[in-house]
Amino acid sequence: MFNFILKRLAVAVPTLLILIILSYVLMHAAPGGPFTQERAVPPEIMANLEAKYGLNQPLWKQILTYVTDVTTRFDFGPSFVYKDRSVNEIIAQGFPITLTYGTISFVVAVLAGCTLGVLAAVYHNSWLDYLAVGISVGAQVLPNFVMAPILVLVFTLWLGWLPGGGWQGGEWQFLVMPVIALSTSFMASIARITRSSMLEVLNANHIRTARAKGLPTRRVILRHALKPALLPVISYLGPAFVTMITGSVVIDMFFSTGGIGLFFVNAALNRDYSVMMGITILVGGLTIIFNLVVDILYAWIDPKIRY
Amino acid sequence: MIIEKEKMTSLADRLVEQEVKGRSPWTDARKRFLRNRAAMAGLVVLVLVLIFAATGPFLARFSIDEIDFMIIGQVAELGGPSFETGHYFGTDDLGRDLFARVVQGTQVSLMVGIVGAGIAVIAGTLYGAVAGYAGGALDNLMMRAVDILMAIPYMFVLILLLVIFGRSIGMLFVGIGLLSWLDMSRIVRGQTLSLKNKEFIEAARATGVSGFRIIIRHIVPNLLGVVAVYATLLVPLMILTESFISFLGLGVQEPLTSWGALISEGAGTMQYGTLWQLAFPLFFFVITLFGFFFVGDGLRDALDPKDR
Numbered sequence: 001m002f003n004f005i006l007k008r009l010a011v012a013v014p015t016l017l018i019l020i021i022l023s024y025v026l027m028h029a030a031p032g033g034p035f036t037q038e039r040a041v042p043p044e045i046m047a048n049l050e051a052k053y054g055l056n057q058p059l060w061k062q063i064l065t066y067v068t069d070v071t072t073r074f075d076f077g078p079s080f081v082y083k084d085r086s087v088n089e090i091i092a093q094g095f096p097i098t099l100t101y102g103t104i105s106f107v108v109a110v111l112a113g114c115t116l117g118v119l120a121a122v123y124h125n126s127w128l129d130y131l132a133v134g135i136s137v138g139a140q141v142l143p144n145f146v147m148a149p150i151l152v153l154v155f156t157l158w159l160g161w162l163p164g165g166g167w168q169g170g171e172w173q174f175l176v177m178p179v180i181a182l183s184t185s186f187m188a189s190i191a192r193i194t195r196s197s198m199l200e201v202l203n204a205n206h207i208r209t210a211r212a213k214g215l216p217t218r219r220v221i222l223r224h225a226l227k228p229a230l231l232p233v234i235s236y237l238g239p240a241f242v243t244m245i246t247g248s249v250v251i252d253m254f255f256s257t258g259g260i261g262l263f264f265v266n267a268a269l270n271r272d273y274s275v276m277m278g279i280t281i282l283v284g285g286l287t288i289i290f291n292l293v294v295d296i297l298y299a300w301i302d303p304k305i306r307y
Numbered sequence: 308m309i310i311e312k313e314k315m316t317s318l319a320d321r322l323v324e325q326e327v328k329g330r331s332p333w334t335d336a337r338k339r340f341l342r343n344r345a346a347m348a349g350l351v352v353l354v355l356v357l358i359f360a361a362t363g364p365f366l367a368r369f370s371i372d373e374i375d376f377m378i379i380g381q382v383a384e385l386g387g388p389s390f391e392t393g394h395y396f397g398t399d400d401l402g403r404d405l406f407a408r409v410v411q412g413t414q415v416s417l418m419v420g421i422v423g424a425g426i427a428v429i430a431g432t433l434y435g436a437v438a439g440y441a442g443g444a445l446d447n448l449m450m451r452a453v454d455i456l457m458a459i460p461y462m463f464v465l466i467l468l469l470v471i472f473g474r475s476i477g478m479l480f481v482g483i484g485l486l487s488w489l490d491m492s493r494i495v496r497g498q499t500l501s502l503k504n505k506e507f508i509e510a511a512r513a514t515g516v517s518g519f520r521i522i523i524r525h526i527v528p529n530l531l532g533v534v535a536v537y538a539t540l541l542v543p544l545m546i547l548t549e550s551f552i553s554f555l556g557l558g559v560q561e562p563l564t565s566w567g568a569l570i571s572e573g574a575g576t577m578q579y580g581t582l583w584q585l586a587f588p589l590f591f592f593v594i595t596l597f598g599f600f601f602v603g604d605g606l607r608d609a610l611d612p613k614d615r
Contacts, residue, residue, distance in 0.1 A: 011455065015454075143550075145550065246551075265556070
């Protein structure tokens with residue numbers, strides 16, 4: 001187990017370093033520096049500005065400084081556009097919001113998806129099964145940026161039940177639509193995966209044995225079928241996490257929830273490179289850590305995996 | 308003994324006809340695909356969408372950036388879909404013809420999807436086949452590189468690329484192409500591993516065919532089925548990626564448009580009662596994705612007989 005974790009770390013650490021270096025080099029290669037403005041700045045002022053942000057040093061030295069700052073102090077430097085704010089402050093403001101509705105969506109997607117998938121498999125070829133299959137096929141073509149406008153159209157414009165956006169400290173009315181928009185496609189994917197693996201497990205020998213022993217169906221499913229059936233779901237959680245974080249950009253933009261996604265899009269529109277890099281690296285780091293945890297969890301739960 | 312000549316020839320003919328006609332796996336696959344109703348419906352939808360994208364420019368009575376000054380300012384009252392004004396799909400919020408814009412958006416989105424999948428097919432197949440065929444340290448190195456690239460949150464890096472190098476269709480192709488081949492290379496590598504120990508590869512090697520030639524002439528043709536299935540399933544994913552970026556306003560630039568941008572515009576104006584601005588692009592987006600997913604699933608069922 002220890003060796004396995006070490007091996008995964010040996011991939012994870014270089015990945016993060018490559019991500020940091022890659023985004024820095026990309027930023028450096030951008031035509032027109034971060035201070036290129038419509039009004040030409042006198043060269044002396046430009047030199048001062050570059051000195052202030054350390055951009056006059058050789059590239060390798062800049063990268064070294066940036067990597068050390070990020071990895072040792074979690075310091076992503078100052079924003080290039082908002083002179084009075086650092087990237088850290090922007091992340092500190094937006095990230096808790098993203099984390100709140102992201103976690104809720106994640107839990108909802110996993111719970112609802114697993115339940116739907118298990119029910120569909122247990123009641124194979126019933127209306128419940130068809131409903132689950134229908135939902136998971138339909139949700140494939142309804143990504144969050146399609147769900148969001150449709151939800152607002154129905155619940156805000158037609159029915160007038162829910163506010164069309166905002167955050168207000170995370171009151172429930174403001175959470176409902178972001179959570180539904182973000183979690184639907186994952187719920188569908190998880191339901192599809194659970195259903196097919198549950199169907200496979202229900203035909204396995206140990207289930208037949210359990211049934212032959214005369215165990216009640218409920219017990220057969222909960223005790224014997226559920227655990228092996230949910231294993232593929234665990235390995236799906238890694239990619240799901242990434243797509244969910246990506247999806248939060250749409251949620252933040254469409255519902256004005258004020259999470260990091262909004263800052264990312266604004267930074268992209270303002271060419272605020274340091275904020276973009278900071279958020280990209282933060283998301284990349286989280287992804288890598290999450291994948292690591294999922295891998296370890298999987299190896300720990302699945303007795304078939306030898307590491 | 309007198310033998311009836313006619314009878315003999317007819318018997319002989321029947322004997323000749325008895326020879327069994329061979330059925331290739333491709334014939335089988337085509338038959339299975341043609342019998343799959345969902346896949347055929349998907350194919351029909353896709354062909355219709357293609358015809359729409361190809362003939363649309365000749366039907367449109369306005370160009371994509373022409374502003375109809377009769378309508379601007381009263382879009383909700385006058386800009387609706389109608390044949391009289393020539394705006395079959397109505398106009399957008401700026402009084403531009405939505406039909407022309409949806410046609411143009413369809414072209415861009417389809418192109419991005421197909422080019423992205425094309426890059427994935429070429430780069431991913433070659434990369435995966437080389438890694439799988441070479442094996443050993445090279446395979447290890449190449450696949451670790453793919454692992455690392457896959458762990459990068461590509462949507463964010465793609466947006467970073469687009470912002471840094473300018474938002475253009477070319478850059479969108481490069482960016483989407485850069486990430487689309489990763490999954491394909493993994494799948495192809497797995498298939499190559501199982502192919503490379505087969506007898507016909509051994510025979511080729513024994514007769515002195517070079518490694519690269521074996522990959523091109525003997526491995527790749529045998530991968531076509533798998534590659535075709537995943538390429539078809541990749542197209543909608545590429546379209547989704549592009550639409551996502553365009554929805555955020557970071558994709559193709561005005562006056563060019565794409566489904567994502569049109570959906571975003573339509574969603575932004577729906578509270579003014581101009582629902583058609585959301586409905587038309589959304590309709591084409593949804594049916595096309597459905598089409599590709601159904602055709603992809605159908606191809607998988609048709610080309611992968613072990614599932615039945």
